[in-house]
Amino acid sequence: MSTQGLEATASPAFPSVDRGRLVSTLGVLVGVALLLVFVAAPLITIFLKSLQNDSGTFVGLDNFVRYFSSAGLIQSLYNSVQIALTVTVIACGLAFCYAYALTRTCMPFRGLFRAIAMIPILAPSLLSAIALIYLFGNQGMIRELLFGNSVYGPIGIVLGITFYVFPHVLMIMVTALSSADARLYEAAEAMGTSRWRVFWTITVPGARYGLISAGFVVFTLTITDFGVPKVIGGNFNVLATDIYKQVVGQQSFSMGAVVGLILLFPAILSFSVDRIVRKRQVAQMSARAVPYVPQPSKGRDRAFFVFCSLVSVFLIGILGTAVFASLVTYWPYNLSLTLAHYDFNAVDPNGWSSFTNSLEMAAWTALIGTCVIFLGAYFVEKADTLPFARGLLHMLAMIPMAVPGLVLGLAYVFFFSTPTNPLSGIYGTMAILVLSTVVHFYTVAHLSFVTALKQLDKEFEAVSASLKVPAYKTMLRVHVPICLPLILNVAIYLFLNAMTTVSAAVFLYAPDTKLASIAVLNMDDVGDQAPASAMAIMIVLTSVSVKLLQVVVTRSLLARSSAWRNRDTA
Amino acid sequence: MGTVSKTFGRVVGLAAAAALATTLSVSARETITVYTAVEPEELQGFAEAFQADNPDYEIQWVRDSTGVVTAKLLAEGENSPADIVWGLAATSLLMMAERGMLEPYAPAGVEKLSPALMDKQDPPRWVGQRAWVASVCVNTYEAEAKGLPMPATWEDLTNPVYKGHIIMPNPASSGTGFLDVSSWMQIWGEEKAWDYMDRLHENIGIYSHSGSAPCKMAGRGEYPIGISFAYKGAQLKGEGAPVEVVAPSEGLGWDLESFAILKSAKNKAGAKALADWSVTERANRMYNEAYAVVAMPGIATPVEHFPANIEEKMIDNDFAWAAENRARILEEWEKRYGSKSAPK
Numbered sequence: 001m002s003t004q005g006l007e008a009t010a011s012p013a014f015p016s017v018d019r020g021r022l023v024s025t026l027g028v029l030v031g032v033a034l035l036l037v038f039v040a041a042p043l044i045t046i047f048l049k050s051l052q053n054d055s056g057t058f059v060g061l062d063n064f065v066r067y068f069s070s071a072g073l074i075q076s077l078y079n080s081v082q083i084a085l086t087v088t089v090i091a092c093g094l095a096f097c098y099a100y101a102l103t104r105t106c107m108p109f110r111g112l113f114r115a116i117a118m119i120p121i122l123a124p125s126l127l128s129a130i131a132l133i134y135l136f137g138n139q140g141m142i143r144e145l146l147f148g149n150s151v152y153g154p155i156g157i158v159l160g161i162t163f164y165v166f167p168h169v170l171m172i173m174v175t176a177l178s179s180a181d182a183r184l185y186e187a188a189e190a191m192g193t194s195r196w197r198v199f200w201t202i203t204v205p206g207a208r209y210g211l212i213s214a215g216f217v218v219f220t221l222t223i224t225d226f227g228v229p230k231v232i233g234g235n236f237n238v239l240a241t242d243i244y245k246q247v248v249g250q251q252s253f254s255m256g257a258v259v260g261l262i263l264l265f266p267a268i269l270s271f272s273v274d275r276i277v278r279k280r281q282v283a284q285m286s287a288r289a290v291p292y293v294p295q296p297s298k299g300r301d302r303a304f305f306v307f308c309s310l311v312s313v314f315l316i317g318i319l320g321t322a323v324f325a326s327l328v329t330y331w332p333y334n335l336s337l338t339l340a341h342y343d344f345n346a347v348d349p350n351g352w353s354s355f356t357n358s359l360e361m362a363a364w365t366a367l368i369g370t371c372v373i374f375l376g377a378y379f380v381e382k383a384d385t386l387p388f389a390r391g392l393l394h395m396l397a398m399i400p401m402a403v404p405g406l407v408l409g410l411a412y413v414f415f416f417s418t419p420t421n422p423l424s425g426i427y428g429t430m431a432i433l434v435l436s437t438v439v440h441f442y443t444v445a446h447l448s449f450v451t452a453l454k455q456l457d458k459e460f461e462a463v464s465a466s467l468k469v470p471a472y473k474t475m476l477r478v479h480v481p482i483c484l485p486l487i488l489n490v491a492i493y494l495f496l497n498a499m500t501t502v503s504a505a506v507f508l509y510a511p512d513t514k515l516a517s518i519a520v521l522n523m524d525d526v527g528d529q530a531p532a533s534a535m536a537i538m539i540v541l542t543s544v545s546v547k548l549l550q551v552v553v554t555r556s557l558l559a560r561s562s563a564w565r566n567r568d569t570a
Numbered sequence: 571m572g573t574v575s576k577t578f579g580r581v582v583g584l585a586a587a588a589a590l591a592t593t594l595s596v597s598a599r600e601t602i603t604v605y606t607a608v609e610p611e612e613l614q615g616f617a618e619a620f621q622a623d624n625p626d627y628e629i630q631w632v633r634d635s636t637g638v639v640t641a642k643l644l645a646e647g648e649n650s651p652a653d654i655v656w657g658l659a660a661t662s663l664l665m666m667a668e669r670g671m672l673e674p675y676a677p678a679g680v681e682k683l684s685p686a687l688m689d690k691q692d693p694p695r696w697v698g699q700r701a702w703v704a705s706v707c708v709n710t711y712e713a714e715a716k717g718l719p720m721p722a723t724w725e726d727l728t729n730p731v732y733k734g735h736i737i738m739p740n741p742a743s744s745g746t747g748f749l750d751v752s753s754w755m756q757i758w759g760e761e762k763a764w765d766y767m768d769r770l771h772e773n774i775g776i777y778s779h780s781g782s783a784p785c786k787m788a789g790r791g792e793y794p795i796g797i798s799f800a801y802k803g804a805q806l807k808g809e810g811a812p813v814e815v816v817a818p819s820e821g822l823g824w825d826l827e828s829f830a831i832l833k834s835a836k837n838k839a840g841a842k843a844l845a846d847w848s849v850t851e852r853a854n855r856m857y858n859e860a861y862a863v864v865a866m867p868g869i870a871t872p873v874e875h876f877p878a879n880i881e882e883k884m885i886d887n888d889f890a891w892a893a894e895n896r897a898r899i900l901e902e903w904e905k906r907y908g909s910k911s912a913p914k
Contacts, residue, residue, distance in 0.1 A: 054645070072908060138775075138792050150734075152776055234776040237908075249638055249743050251645030331790055333711070333812065349613040349631035419649070428651065510651075511603065511632045525635070526610060527783030 020471040024383035031376045032389050035396035037423070038439050042411035043403065049414045050257035063258045073242060077262065080239040083157050083229075084222040084266070091162045091169050091218045092211065098311055099173030101304035104180075104203070106296040108305065114174075116312045119319055121167045122543035124500040124517040127536040128163040129231035130529055131321040132156050139332045141321075152234030160228035163318050165221045166311075169214045176210020177203075180292035209277040216270030223266050224404035227502050231524050239263055243406050247507060253414070260407040271402035319540065326534035341530040342538070347523060348531070350511075354519035355538055361433050361515060362498035362542075366491040369438040369445065373397075374487060377449030378475060382461060394450075401443035405503025412436050413507050428510035436504045441497045445490045452486050453479065485554050492550045496543050599628040602840035605643060605650075607636040607745055608657035608827065609782055609802075612860065619856060620847050627840050635780045636662060636745025637900075647671070648834045654841035656848065659745040660826035661752070663696040664893035672696060673831040673838070677845040683865040687826055698826035699848060701863040703880055704750050705800040705822065707785040711812035712794035721795070724754065724818045728769040736773045737784040737793035742900050742908070745825060746781025746799050751899060752892040753823025753885050764906070771907050789813050801860045804875035817877035821885040827861075 053059045067073050101107050102114055120128070136143050136151035136159075149155055180203070188198045204211075226240035233241060239259055247256035327337045345351030380394045400408070412435075416427040426432045456479060464474035480487070502517045509518055516539050523532035599621075606613065610633055617629040632652065634642070640662040643650055655663070666672050667689065676693035687698035706727070708720060718735065721727050727736060739747030754763040775793045778784055784796030785803050789811035803815035829848055831841040847853055854866040862873045862880060 072904070133792075139790060150775075248634075249641065251641040253645070330809075330811065333791075334810075345614060347611050349610050349617075349633050351614070417649075511630045522610075522634075525783070526780040527778065527786035528610075 042415035125227035156232035358516035409504035409507035
């Protein structure tokens with residue numbers, strides 16, 4: 001995106017200040033153009049497609065009428081909402097207590113508990129569902145805990161998705177609970193207010209926006225997740241599996257578009273609520289607030305330690321079960337351990353190549369995504385031209401957050417498979433997988449960069465302009481080095497998500513670009529659960545290695561590039 | 571600071587170079603894109619054998635269950651990237667032949683095959699490779715533990731004692747699932763078949779995506795009884811799973827794994843090379859490793875652990891009827907059993 005801009009600056013025909021302005025103008029315009037093509041246009045296409053039949057004739061709202069008159073599909077809608085509400089209540093409750101323990105108690109091992117809570121982020125959502133079958137299936141190790149209920153259906157879906165969304169909710173809750181004003185608590189204590197009352201009148205209201213935001217995030221993640229219900233849903237249909245069945249099973253793309261648009265509703269709603277809530281949250285903490293520091297309290301700390309241990313046992317248990325499942329020779333009759341299930345070439349026509357495809361896709365996503373998103377955020381925040389276009393760029397960058405992966409994938413199919421589209425050449429290639437993944441996770445990365453860049457004084461630009469240093473040099477010499485730890489963080493975020501994502505890719509992969517997460521899905525489909533677990537574990541191992549690498553690299557980068565942060569060494 | 575951005579630049583450059591290198595490392599061999607519903611673990615062997623005989627070509631498999639491959643081909647039409655469809659149910663290929671999607675081609679040596687197992691037109695639009703036959707996999711260990719009697723007929727499976735213990739493939743996605751449904755209709759007539767399925771539905775734990783999954787689940791005891799096909803059961807039994815393969819006495823549905831070249835094929839020469847190879851004796855011997863009935867007469871030897879007399883129980887299958895009515899049957903099936911949501 002920026003290369004064009006940078007090349008333009010190399011031309012000596014312009015004086016340097018104007019050149020800087022030209023770069024900014026070009027950068028903003030190119031950014032807007034890219035997001036229009038890769039975000040807005042595909043979404044418009046899916047909307048149009050929902051008004052057409054499969055051969056492309058305009059049929060108005062016929063598809064919607066057909067959808068709402070089919071009892072089965074309505075049942076799925078009902079099932080989805082029911083599941084999403086249940087998961088929202090359970091996951092928010094658990095995550096709130098867990099976050100409370102991390103932020104408001106003196107419970108021991110808080111750092112360790114925080115790390116354990118991040119486990120689900122390292123794995124595709126399918127992993128939890130497969131592990132749950134080994135735990136609670138008809139041959140499950142601890143199936144008695146379900147008291148005769150079947151894990152195939154709502155119970156399995158709720159358990160699996162709760163595992164998958166837990167870290168996402170927890171992060172929001174931790175943020176919400178971290179910003180507390182100690183003065184309120186001191187006042188309450190001075191007045192002899194009971195703890196229970198303090199909790200309901202200070203703690204909960206203080207975190208209420210975080211709670212609302214978390215609730216909507218879980219609801220959306222649940223209703224749009226497809227991996228868990230696909231594996232463990234049994235005959236219990238939900239919207240996300242319907243869209244897959246319509247599109248992959250029956251190749252009915254227009255009905256897929258209809259279900260996709262229905263999936264967009266909760267996502268857009270949650271997105272809007274989140275926006276409103278965030279704005280209010282900022283105003284809540286006053287400049288005079290004193291950060292709250294928890295005081296030890298034996299009983300409370302012990303209780304939360306027990307609670308966090310139980311949640312951790314569940315999280316580690318799921319991952320451990322998946323590892324076990326990938327190593328057992330023939331569950332449940334031959335429990336000797338073997339690495340045979342990791343011989344993917346023997347069970348899947350794509351074999352190990354799916355794994356290397358995933359590595360390649362994740363690497364490109366991290367590389368291209370980080371550069372493009374950083375530059376986009378830079379132009380939004382630092383360019384001093386085209387205020388309207390910059391606003392538009394920022395707005396376009398926010399859209400992907402509200403678009404479920406399945407819908408994005410389907411939108412890409414519609415938009416890029418049209419032979420008249422000049423970009424149709426990328427359909428069926430690695431490029432479309434990389435692009436869709438970058439777009440899918442664009443917003444979070446964009447917001448992180450914008451926040452970080454906001455903190456850098458505009459004086460940098462003013463000074464460099466008066467010294468006639470081109471803006472891009474200031475960016476490379478000032479902004480990039482200062483943001484380097486964050487840049488790395490975003491790159492890792494993109495890499496991990498690219499490794500684990502199924503939703504958009506499931507409609508976009510081609511025979512030679514099948515991904516590891518898709519291979520997990522395919523192998524589970526034909527009943528090869530042990531190799532499916534093994535592939536999921538390969539994804540986890542990769543994620544863990546990358547995460548460890550990040551820790552090491554961040555440390556050495558900080559030591560070398562951030563000497564300026566340390567006054568003494570000057 | 572200069573060194574940092576240099577190092578950073580170098581790292582990025584190296585990563586980009588590495589990624590590019592993997593992208594560019596294409597093989598010199600020409601790719602044939604093959605759509606298939608053959609069991610995934612068999613595909614590598616077939617590809618290796620074909621490529622050993624045809625070193626100029628490389629097979630690129632696109633594998634899914636019968637229903638998905640069929641729907642995909644019908645939807646993609648002329649834009650399909652597939653050159654040849656290989657190992658797909660004849661019922662599905664008949665539908666494609668009707669729509670004029672298939673290129674008539676007589677592979678070299680096709681006259682050595684049994685004429686009953688290919689398209690009647692000359693040159694044939696599709697050629698059968700081998701037949702796969704419905705069977706029921708029963709986990710003997712779990713059956714005994716749960717006190718389940720050994721079923722001998724399809725009718726036995728509606729016995730309430732099996733409630734929640736049976737797994738069957740969804741006929742919309744699975745070719746095995748569809749041949750079961752179509753055979754019951756041919757054996758009993760449609761009305762009685764629907765009545766049978768209504769009763770069977772009461773005993774079904776879940777409907778699976780693929781046709782081999784029920785037998786694999788039965789093998790692991792997840793569901794003690796899996797309606798599947800004979801080879802999967804025989805194979806699991808051979809591997810030591812506590813599985814018995816039962817061939818219900820009313821008759822067994824079957825379908826032909828067949829191949830056909832697509833009119834829209836971009837690599838027609840490659841598709842023809844695979845078609846020629848697929849009628850060779852070598853290919854037929856390979857088919858026989860898993861399936862008891864193959865296209866070349868006199869080749870087949872009995873497959874270990876197959877139920878006795880399985881060939882005699884194969885129904886007189888009317889492929890044309892099955893192909894013609896497939897869409898209608900599946901729609902009705904979906905209406906009756908597809909969206910039943912309450913866990914049983």
